[in-house]
Amino acid sequence: MHIPEALPYFSRAPLEAECLGHIGLGKGVSMLAPRRAGKTSFVENELIPAAENHGYDIIYVDVGKREKSPELAIVETLEAFNGKSAFKVTSAKIEGSRGAGLGLARRSLGSAPAATIDLVARLSRAFDRIRPTANVLFVIDEFQALANCTEPGFVAALRTHIQRLQRLKFFFTGSSRRELSNMLSTQGAPFLGMTMPVPLPELDRSFVEDRCTLFHERTGRTIDIDAMEAVFKRLVLVPEYLNQALGLMMVRGIYDPAAGYAAWKDAILEQGEGSKLWSTLSELDQKIILLLNHAPATPMFAKSTLDWLGNCLPGENITTTRIQTALQRLVRNGVLEQAQARGGYEVSHDELQVFVSHLKKPKLPALPARRR
Incomplete structure (x- = not known):
């Protein structure tokens, strides 16, 4: 090893x-x-x-x-x-x-x-x-x-x-x-x-190439740069996560980037703070977060949004007051924050955002139309 x-x-x-x-x-x-x-x-x-x-x-x-x-x-x-x-x-x-x-x-x-x-x-x-x-x-x-x-x-x-x-x-x-x-x-x-x-620029392909070179120097094995770049994108361009995935690949002798991503997901993502926080949220909170993740510009108080949430949660009485209360609670707890550039809300808890991004796309009703 x-x-x-x-x-x-x-x-x-x-x-x-x-x-x-x-x-x-x-x-x-x-x-x-x-x-x-x-x-x-x-x-x-x-x-x-x-x-x-x-x-x-x-x-x-x-x-x-x-x-x-x-x-x-x-x-x-x-x-x-x-x-x-x-x-x-x-x-x-x-x-x-x-x-x-x-x-x-x-x-x-x-x-x-x-x-x-x-x-x-x-x-x-x-x-x-x-x-x-x-x-x-x-x-x-x-x-x-x-x-x-x-x-x-x-x-x-x-x-x-x-x-x-x-x-x-x-x-x-x-x-x-x-x-x-x-x-x-x-x-x-x-x-x-x-x-x-001064913004902190996202790292790009040059970072991935550097990590692949390191992997070759330390293991003598070559990994596909394009495939590793695809993994980096799945890891929402977080450098720490790519380093974690590469570390797992080195330790376990994994030379396929897709398998390295799967190992990272099982070992780190599923056991991390994002997963733990997700399990504590109510069903309404989870659906709101999923909605904002898939369609961040969604008007949260539109009738189409109320209908969508109602279809997701049969038997629940979904009102604008309930949604407003949920949004305020999620902002207060550091899960969401208001998106200044376009209005609305976005997920601000980074580990939860990564966890939600890696969930299998749920079989949900059609998302409400975005405001034109």
């Missing part, structure tokens, strides 16, 4: 140059992309090392890992910062065009001050102690978690301190369009106009 090493990071060098260019010219950059699309990998493997090479000190905090207390995560990270990078390079190996396999380690935060101290006061003291001798890049991953901040005055204070420090630049990422907009772009947003939005 072949025991593979972790697959190396796939470089996004043009994106790194664009982000650093905007940071150098202005103050901040924001990046919106779904979870698992590669934002954190880009930040840790390219943005931070490149910024350090350009003389920036780094403050990095992933508030997505502390969603219940993002304010505390930010304060503790700032308190630990002493003017030196919060990361250190532990190893670096350049592998051709695949970029650096970079080992990054957070410095210990040490013992935190008493939790009873007001967080806004701690935030102010932490910023007051920053006396940068070089430019500082403040990176907040999953920044939209602060949209649900419960600490009075914290977000306003954070904005004020960021604006006050002349040598401080910032880079925010987010995976929820609605919550990130509430922080950055809607009327009254606390950080309105402070960032340049």
Whole structure:
């Protein structure tokens, strides 16, 4: 059996140059992309090392890992910062065009001050102690978690301190369009106009070719690139999922991409968070999600939609009120969000979206006509 090493990071060098260019010219950059699309990998493997090479000190905090207390995560990270990078390079190996396999380690935060101290006061003291001798890049991953901040005055204070420090630049990422907009772009947003939005491009065939080359280097076997690209599309272009499928193929000695996809689906998709969440949803919720997945521009309160749901759920009294209640509940629970570009709703829980996309197409009545 072949025991593979972790697959190396796939470089996004043009994106790194664009982000650093905007940071150098202005103050901040924001990046919106779904979870698992590669934002954190880009930040840790390219943005931070490149910024350090350009003389920036780094403050990095992933508030997505502390969603219940993002304010505390930010304060503790700032308190630990002493003017030196919060990361250190532990190893670096350049592998051709695949970029650096970079080992990054957070410095210990040490013992935190008493939790009873007001967080806004701690935030102010932490910023007051920053006396940068070089430019500082403040990176907040999953920044939209602060949209649900419960600490009075914290977000306003954070904005004020960021604006006050002349040598401080910032880079925010987010995976929820609605919550990130509430922080950055809607009327009254606390950080309105402070960032340049930069999209995270989807990886394309070049990524698939790179992974197939790695597979050949490590196993001595060649896999069909076109077939692997088809698998990548079935995995909704999520790089982490393709890496998982390739890892399974290496471990199990699978050389057919379709069989590798089937192995991934059985081992990971069916056991993942999307599958677990799906099993907890009501039948009405499931049908709404299926409808939005197959026809995202569907007018949810049209008579044709009510008739379609009624045919799917015989005996149920489907009303606009029930649909509205279900939609509000699904938005509140982070399953759906409003699609700003076209109106309506879309699935925002990435693992559930992937799970639903891989379900066999249900034998349902004809979908309601889209609004012209």
